[in-house]
Every structure is written in structure tokens, then in C-alpha cells.
Amino acid sequence: MGGDEDLAKSLESHRKYLLRYALFQLRDASLAEDAVQETFIAALAHRDSFEGRSTLRTWLSSILMHKIVDLVRSRQRGLPADALTLGNEHDAAEAAFDGKGRWIDPPADWGLPDAALESNQFWRVYQKCCQRMPERHALVFSMREVMDMSTEEICKKLEISRSNLHVILYRARLSLRSCMTKKWFSAGHG
């Protein structure tokens, strides 16, 4: 058919992008390489299911995301089932409010923040702030907000309850907005 070599070539052209994406999520270069390699293998094995409904890159990204989820899960296997919400991960929420549920440091206006989306420096700060979250919180946040996965899909994939998911996303958002405030919006950029 001659198509396989073409496909292999097109896959290669997306390698750099996929590697950056995997590194963004996994924070570990050799794990990121593994994830991309497995993505290519899966893509070749299931090439029939790519029907050109999405772009090749979108299709590869979604395979990659599943590989990343599997890698994070297997890396954390052995932790108690509720490790997702327990432990020092309480910090973000508890540090934000006093005993009566009032903001300790009430969120200030970010003005018109959308202009920042054009700045490379903004994205570096965003990435750093994501990496400050506990790894699984960052993963859940990405599945939801970057990959736009449904809450049902995330709960199923990670075997967590809905209320657990809400708690994780809430803490991730608290943590990210607090970090972005410190590192970007009140650092003279916003």
C-alpha cells in the first residue's frame, strides 16, 4: 500500500511537538520520550481508526494524553487510593482562607489579562505554576482544562469520584491563580 512509510514520516514531523507536550505534563525527559514512542506505536497499530476527522496532530495528542495518564498512574501505583486528595495537598485551600472561610489575601483584579496570552514569558510562568501543583492535580487540571475531557471520562480513567474531582480541580485552580498572581500579575506584567 505504500501508506505506512508515509505515515511514519508524518508521525516524525510531529515528534518535537509531542515531546514538548509530554515534557510539559511529565516533567521528566526520559518518561516523555517513552510516552511519545508508545504513542507512535499505538498510532501505527491503530492507523485504521484515524479517519481524518481530526487533524493528525489532534489524534496523536489524544493518544499521547492517554499514555501520559497511564504513566502517571503506574508511577504512583502503591499510593493509597485517596492519595489524590489527602496529605499536603490540603495546603492550597487551607492557606487561602482563615478559620471562618474568609480570604486571607482576597484576590485582586487582574485587569484585562487576555493580552498576556500572546507573551511567551507568560506561558513559561503558567508552566512553572502548573508544575508547583502536586503531579496528579496538575494532570487532572490538564485533562479537564487543556484536553477538554468530560468529567465522566476523567473520573472513569482515574477511578475517582465526582466529588473528588471537584475538590482536585478547585485546589488546582486556587493554587494556579495564586501562583499566577505572584509570578505574573503582581510582578508588573498584568
Added chain:
Amino acid sequence: MGKLMYSCEQASKLSSRAMEEPLGRLDRSMLRLHLMMCRGCTNFSRQIEFLHRASRKVPGAIEKDIG
């Protein structure tokens, strides 16, 4: 005995949950009431909406080579 006002912690939790699913009628009106009176929670709510918009653009930003 319900409280007249939700705390900022309760209100911000609801703002976050509302991004995943529609709130019940009581929660929705309590949240709206709280936001009318609370600048901090209003800012929080706008900020997490901005972070939602921003996060959708991560793939594009990765393409431009961040980090």
C-alpha cells in the same frame, strides 16, 4: 438552620464547580448574592474563567516553543 450568606470559601468552591456542572437553584442564587457583595470572589471567579481560556491555548503555546 441555614446561614444567610455563604463564606468566601464556599462561594469560590461553587464558582469552581459551576465550571463542571450546573449548580442547583439554591447554590446558584446564594453564589450570585455572594458575588454581588464580594469583590474578592468576583475576581476569583473571573480569574478561573481566564485560566480556563488560557489553558485551551496551551497546545498552541507549546507549538510556539515555550519553556
